[in-house]
Amino acid sequence: MSDRPAPDRRRRDAAATRQAILDAAVAAFTRHGYDGVGVRDIAGNAGVTAMLINRYFGSKEQLFAEAVDVSFAPRTVITGTGRELAASTARTLVSRTAPDAEELGPFLLMLRSAANPRAAEIMREAIGRHAGRHLTEELSGPGAEVRAELMLAVQAGVWLMRHVIGTPALAEAHSEDLAPLVTTLFRSLNPTPADTVPQA
Amino acid sequence: MSDRPAPDRRRRDAAATRQAILDAAVAAFTRHGYDGVGVRDIAGNAGVTAMLINRYFGSKEQLFAEAVDVSFAPRTVITGTGRELAASTARTLVSRTAPDAEELGPFLLMLRSAANPRAAEIMREAIGRHAGRHLTEELSGPGAEVRAELMLAVQAGVWLMRHVIGTPALAEAHSEDLAPLVTTLFRSLNPTPADTVPQA
């Protein structure tokens, strides 16, 4: 399970090694999930021995926590603002979940690690710290938190069905056909500021 | 990890034992995912030894395949028909994903097993065989398959954020507040038959 070749041997550099481990961890956890990777795999991809993980991070769990933080922090869970938020985010989501796309990201990490309760807890906290807060600010109005989390839910669901499970219609759908549908979904969660939240 | 007490000892009855194993497997895979349970756990909950799993199902993987089929087959992934489909399905989804609800179901099984590629493949096939086909028939019009799978995606996403990750706003939301939002989501995927699919 050596997803990528070990980088050139570093001259002994603690900071660089730590970073290499963290990078390898983000990639590996994203591809295989928390329980799907062993510390030996991660260390191997970083070009070191498994023990260094404990030395620099304390445990696999703490490494995961840092990897989650890295993956969730700067990522563009939403793109665009105001009226363009829905369409822009939908386009980004659709293009990133395309079968050939290779820019993975936090949703994949979340989906593939969700089975582990401790991992789920760690990810919940990271969402609160990063994506959730950010999204809530963008979606004004009553119940912004709930609508923000629903928007995350929709994105996670699309990632799941289109990229992880690989449901045929969704996986093979063309971007130009899929984006409008997803845009509609997002818009129903983010009505233009003057509107009120639609009630059923 | 003995989630439920072993049932009373059966008199030697191959069919009943097989069924007991299958029931225990559905429960265990739903709660912990494919990689999160061992055959010894499942067998223990069924009141037998791990070896019987191989005897009756061939392997853990084949047991999982049967468990997936059982879990996906008769479940009500959608409820109601026509104009009531969106609101009815939303109500069901919201009540089932409530924090205290204890009727689990196929979405949890899917989310918690998604990390394993082989499990994902098995589940994709089961969806095509059951839920996907059923839903597509209900959602007429062009692109029904894609919209059906998007509807599954939304449901999976809500399950994920509300029940698995436990994102605070969604987890604590009252049903009467959440159901209308989800209904809106579903409606945008299932416009009343006379309408055309909304374009962005």
Place this chain on the structure above:
DNA sequence: AAGCGAACTATACACTTGTAGAATGAGCGA
């Protein structure tokens, strides 16, 4: 060049995993 602290590795342990093969024991027809 010597010494020392830090970066890194080797070995090992206790445990769990899925599954194979042989042994056991219950229940039923005779």
Place this chain on the structure above:
DNA sequence: TCGCTCATTCTACAAGTGTATAGTTCGCTT
């Protein structure tokens, strides 16, 4: 009551898990 069949269990194995302890070697400082 015997004896056979098959449901069920026992024992075992090879592989893999996370991590602790102890050892090795690099490279900077003096």
